[in-house]
Amino acid sequence: MAPTVITACSVRDIRFPTSLERDGSDAMNKAPDYSCPYVVLTTDVVGVEGHGITFTVGKGNEIVCHAVRVLSKMVVGQKVNEIYSDFGKFWQTLTSEDQMRWLGPEKGVMHLAVAAVVNALWDLWAKIEGKPLWKLLADMEPEKLVSTIDFRYMHDVLTPEEAIEMLKKSQDGKQEREAEMLAKGYPCYTTSCGWLGYEDEKIERLCREALEEGFTRFKAKVGADIEDDRRRCRLIRKLIGPNNILLVDANQRWEVQQAIDWMKELADSKITWIEEPTSPDDILGHLQIAKALNPLGIGVATGEQCQNRIMFKQFLKSGAMQFCQIDSCRLGGVNENLAVILMAHKFGVPVCPHAGGVGLCELVQHLSIFDYICVSGSLENRMTEYLDHLHQHFKAPCVVREGNYIPPQAAGYSVDMKESSLNDYEWPTGRVWQDLIASGKYTAE
Numbered sequence: 001m002a003p004t005v006i007t008a009c010s011v012r013d014i015r016f017p018t019s020l021e022r023d024g025s026d027a028m029n030k031a032p033d034y035s036c037p038y039v040v041l042t043t044d045v046v047g048v049e050g051h052g053i054t055f056t057v058g059k060g061n062e063i064v065c066h067a068v069r070v071l072s073k074m075v076v077g078q079k080v081n082e083i084y085s086d087f088g089k090f091w092q093t094l095t096s097e098d099q100m101r102w103l104g105p106e107k108g109v110m111h112l113a114v115a116a117v118v119n120a121l122w123d124l125w126a127k128i129e130g131k132p133l134w135k136l137l138a139d140m141e142p143e144k145l146v147s148t149i150d151f152r153y154m155h156d157v158l159t160p161e162e163a164i165e166m167l168k169k170s171q172d173g174k175q176e177r178e179a180e181m182l183a184k185g186y187p188c189y190t191t192s193c194g195w196l197g198y199e200d201e202k203i204e205r206l207c208r209e210a211l212e213e214g215f216t217r218f219k220a221k222v223g224a225d226i227e228d229d230r231r232r233c234r235l236i237r238k239l240i241g242p243n244n245i246l247l248v249d250a251n252q253r254w255e256v257q258q259a260i261d262w263m264k265e266l267a268d269s270k271i272t273w274i275e276e277p278t279s280p281d282d283i284l285g286h287l288q289i290a291k292a293l294n295p296l297g298i299g300v301a302t303g304e305q306c307q308n309r310i311m312f313k314q315f316l317k318s319g320a321m322q323f324c325q326i327d328s329c330r331l332g333g334v335n336e337n338l339a340v341i342l343m344a345h346k347f348g349v350p351v352c353p354h355a356g357g358v359g360l361c362e363l364v365q366h367l368s369i370f371d372y373i374c375v376s377g378s379l380e381n382r383m384t385e386y387l388d389h390l391h392q393h394f395k396a397p398c399v400v401r402e403g404n405y406i407p408p409q410a411a412g413y414s415v416d417m418k419e420s421s422l423n424d425y426e427w428p429t430g431r432v433w434q435d436l437i438a439s440g441k442y443t444a445e
């Protein structure tokens with residue numbers, strides 16, 4: 001039986017103590033605790049639920065949870081059919097509430113909360129249709145798919161009509177590409193070896209293991225100390241050989257000129273991209289860096305903290321971004337990610353999503369697989385991030401084989417976490433947190 005109405009929206013503050021091992025550490029985030037507000041939408045049919053998350057690095061997760069509670073009033077009581085028959089319009093109402101909009105607009109805490117709720121709505125839709133999200137998207141008629149997007153502030157670069165046309169053009173070879181994805185999967189790179197807080201020996205061991213597992217693309221954190229970076233990049237390059245791909249990520253650490261100078265020092269390690277060299281809001285700064293590093297064969301990648309489609313529009317149109325890093329939880333859920341995927345296609349910029357954190361790999365694999373089957377039709381210069389953390393908490397964790405994401409088969413958006421994990425890691429009452437607080441490793445503030 002199909003549900004007709006959303007009956008409740010709950011949210012839990014889930015956190016993992018990743019900072020204890022410096023997992024996820026970078027030049028700006030020295031001790032992140034990967035966290036997520038975990039949203040559950042229930043319906044009038046018992047057991048038919050939509051689950052959604054967004055991502056934070058610890059403190060502040062409760063603020064996003066609160067924002068979700070505020071938004072939930074706009075979702076509870078809504079008719080399921082009405083949401084999905086004009087999802088673009090519903091998305092716009094969620095981001096445009098008269099007074100809450102002042103807190104954004106379409107950025108920051110409110111937008112993270114929108115992402116969690118909207119991701120839950122897509123999970124629900126895919127579950128109702130009995131398909132994994134990538135397949136729901138891949139099977140959708142271009143007109144329907146485009147109707148889920150809010151084109152406000154985008155018409156100067158992409159209209160709905162143009163988007164439909166683009167999708168229709170990409171229908172050729174769709175079946176073959178879907179079969180190819182099912183057989184081989186979508187290429188990914190690993191960041192697990194190169195966190196800034198790791199010792200060289202650990203980097204070395206992890207690189208070797210990743211090579212054995214079939215990875216050919218690696219990312220390392222840089223930006224705190226030039227000597228360290230030079231040494232670590234050369235070490236990784238030596239370990240992975242001359243032909244594998246090396247990416248680096250500065251997590252916004254530098255001024256514009258500093259980024260250019262620093263990267264010139266690292267260029268001999270043959271680096272494909274520098275990620276987030278400076279403030280994520282500095283489009284002109286990124287452009288300047290891109291122009292200066294282009295002769296060295298280094299492109300600029302950014303997007304994990306790019307606030308919305310309007311910012312992406314400017315990055316893409318100006319040439320400030322050579323690799324477009326959409327994020328399933330920073331943008332306002334699937335709808336806005338679709339908008340950016342289509343704009344990137346128009347400007348010929350490869351989409352290489354940000355993942356990792358908690359659950360981001362599970363979610364974003366769906367978007368990459370859809371992108372290949374229905375939009376870009378190309379794997380050139382394309383790869384999605386992968387991190388080897390926290391997958392054990394998901395009911396259907398992502399599967400990576402030989403450095404490729406294998407398309408998920410379970411219905412939904414792969415969000416569902418195990419009840420035991422939710423109970424253990426709920427902040428601050430879960431068993432794991434209670435133990436850590438009792439041992440003095442954390443304070444419940």
Ligand SMILES: C[C@H](O)[C@@H](O)[C@@H](O)[C@H](O)C(=O)O
Nearest residue numbers: 024025026029032191249356
């Ligand atoms: C704090 C986080 O681990 C970040 O370092 C991470 O998202 C990173 O920028 C990445 O690209 O994976």
Ligand SMILES: [Mg+2]
Nearest residue numbers: 249275276304
């Ligand atoms: Mg990054």
